[in-house]
Amino acid sequence: MFSLRCCFPAASISPATAAAPKILPVSRNFLRLERKRSDLCSNRSILVEARREKDKAEAVEVEVVTNSDGSEVFVEDIAMEDEDLSSGSEFIAGEGPEYDKDPEFAEILGACFDEPEKAQARVEERIRKKRSKILHAKTGSSTPMKVTFNKLDFSNSYIWFEFYNAPLGPDISLICDAIRSWHIIGRLGGCNSMNMQLSQLPLDHKRPTYDAIQGANVTPTTFYNIGDLEIQDNLARIWVDIGTTEPLLIDVLINALVQISSDYVGIKQVMFGGSKFENWTEKYKSDDAGCSVHKI
Structure with a gap:
């Protein structure tokens, strides 16, 4: 004192x-x-x-x-x-720091050193009370997404989407972000099935190793080009030029779309390749009702 x-x-x-x-x-x-x-x-x-x-x-x-x-x-x-x-x-x-915006959380932080168990209990109680704001219910479809192939050409093909309902603005934004990320990873050569050293190791391997020489000498893969996402009501398509025949790129996109369909916006089916799909009409333009074009 x-x-x-x-x-x-x-x-x-x-x-x-x-x-x-x-x-x-x-x-x-x-x-x-x-x-x-x-x-x-x-x-x-x-x-x-x-x-x-x-x-x-x-x-x-x-x-x-x-x-x-x-x-x-x-x-x-x-x-x-x-x-x-x-x-x-x-x-x-x-x-x-300013804790006045959430005094309850500030009080929990202040007690975490002296009484950690009590602080943990209060955090758990806080999560239970605000569960509805932290965890959101799935808004997608419980029905598995159907995947088909129709004369897929890795250098010049469309990828077609059929949704259960016409996608809303947030849904379209999510789809565009997923496809954009997929294109960036592919363009940087991130999806190369010829260099899967870690995934080919045994599951119980505790100390993985990476052969840098082997990784540098594999045949590179790239994602050449991609078009815009076109939407007509509950249908959509996007043109891609993957370039090299790399099935791993397709697997990565399918995995992402399966999760999106389950958790966010229901996708009835996805088709790789083909020039026609359901009732898609070429004469429609982006300014027509239910039609839009979104940059990737």
Whole structure:
């Protein structure tokens, strides 16, 4: 425990308080230090108010100190614990993290070191209460997505989609993001079935190794080009030029579409290749009702 002393003019203290016992003498160095500390009183008052609101206000004493020149100065002592003072700097305006947006979470964080088990229980209870905001129900289809192939040409083909319902804006954005990511990974050569060193290791292999020379000498694969996503009601298509015959690229896209169909937007079927699909009409344009074109 130690004391932080703040100086105030004698005129601001009531006559009853002025009758407090006098403390003599006081060195010049001490008074110089008190003047410097007085500049911090306005900031420290924030901490004092916060502590009082929590019913943790400390005792306040007022003493009369006589300077060497005979003038009297009233000193207010505020007792604070060392750890409170060290952490009190966070209360200074403009410093420290802002937890006021979620005081409950701030209280949990404050107790995690002293009572970790209690803090964990409170986090679990918080998750149970806000489960509906954290976990969202699946909006896709429980029926597995059908996949077919119709004269697939890796250098010049369409990929066709049939949805159970006309996709909405967020659904279209999700499909575009998935296809765009697929194209980037393929263009960078990320889907090369000739270099699958880790996936070919035994499942119980605890210390995998990678042959850099082998990885550098395999035949590279790339994704040459891709078109825009065209939509007509519940149908969609996209033109691709994969270039090299790489079935792994198709597998990666199918896996992503299966998850999208199950969790987000139901996809009835996907067909690779072919020039015709269901009731797709070439004469429709993007400004027609139910038609749109989206850049990948």
